Amino acid sequence: MSDAISFHAVSLVATARTALQAAQKIGDRRAGRDASEQQPADDVWFDLEVLLRELQTHVARLRLRAAVGVEDVASAVQSFEDRLLIDDFARVLDVMHQKLLSLYPAVDEDLVEDVRRFGVAAHARALEDDAADGSTEFAIEAARLSDRLAELG
Structure with a gap:
């Protein structure tokens, strides 16, 4: 696997992970689970x-x-x-x-x-x-x- 393909794969994983974490936080807050309160x-x-x-x-x-x-x-x-x-x-x-x-x-x-x-x-x-x-x-x-x-x- 070339370095460029590896870099794109890692970037995709990192981006998807960030989006998932943001969605989980939004879902938690909407469900009334806000750890900051x-x-x-x-x-x-x-x-x-x-x-x-x-x-x-x-x-x-x-x-x-x-x-x-x-x-x-x-x-x-x-x-x-x-x-x-x-x-x-x-x-x-x-x-x-x-x-x-x-x-x-x-x-x-x-x-x-x-x-x-x-x-x-x-x-x-x-x-x-x-x-x-x-x-x-x-x-x-x-x-x-x-x-x-x-x-x-």
Whole structure:
């Protein structure tokens, strides 16, 4: 496959992904699921359980990626997929942060802030040229945060 075809395929995937995420956000808001609004605690706890399962799936994939090394052409594809995965992880953390704010002060302020900080760091990491560097450490930190969140419920 030529480089031009590969580039167009990656561009198509990225564009479709962005459109899907925008449609999901619009659908959520129309359905009354807006994470930026204060919500009742029961609704938030339910949403956090669902988000935690999604976060744990991303953590498992991050750890697997860190353990498996891939070279040459597959490396470019792997790098793109890793960036998408890290971006998904960051997106889940953004929503979790908003949900946790609805529960504050019933939840630890440090945890709420750690979720926010790690989400910001993950968004930045997804855009870095060397996103693969330190992937093992990132996966370990992601797992630690996921474990702390799991202890809430």
